[in-house]
Amino acid sequence: MKILKLCSFIFTFLILFSCKEEEDASVCSESYPYRAKLAIKGICFNYVIELIDVGSNSNLVEAEWTDETTGIVYNNVSRLSNYCDFPTEIQEGDEFYFAFSSDSNDAQCIVCEAFRPTPAKSINIDVCESPPLGVY
Secondary structure: OOHHHHHHHHHHHHHHOHHHHHOOOOHHHHHHEEEEEEEEEEEOOOEEEEEOOOOOOOHHHHEEEEOOOOOEEEEEEEEEEOOOOOOOOOOOOEEEEEEEEEOOOOOOOOOOOOOOOOOOOEEEEEEOOOOOOOOO
């Protein structure tokens, strides 16, 4: 009987600790990914994200912002906070899908300190690998 209990305990222990959480994959499947464009890919990760699907998130973006260096006016933009996690293959002008992230920016990458104007409001995002179902 003791051997059966011991085997049961070991089996339960192995099951509990062998499961691992999937990272990033669940972010986009659990919450609707929004659509955005990388409006400015500035020096030293001074990135400006333009939300195409703003929806109820208008408090997270600046409705209108003028880039001091070019004079171009942008709508529904924010500065990217978690720039270390942003995919390098996304270029200025590219559209992508994302989900809002609550992770703070614990910069884990080397960033220079050159300044480029960006909006005052900032967001953390997780870029989704594919568009939501039904969007192509």
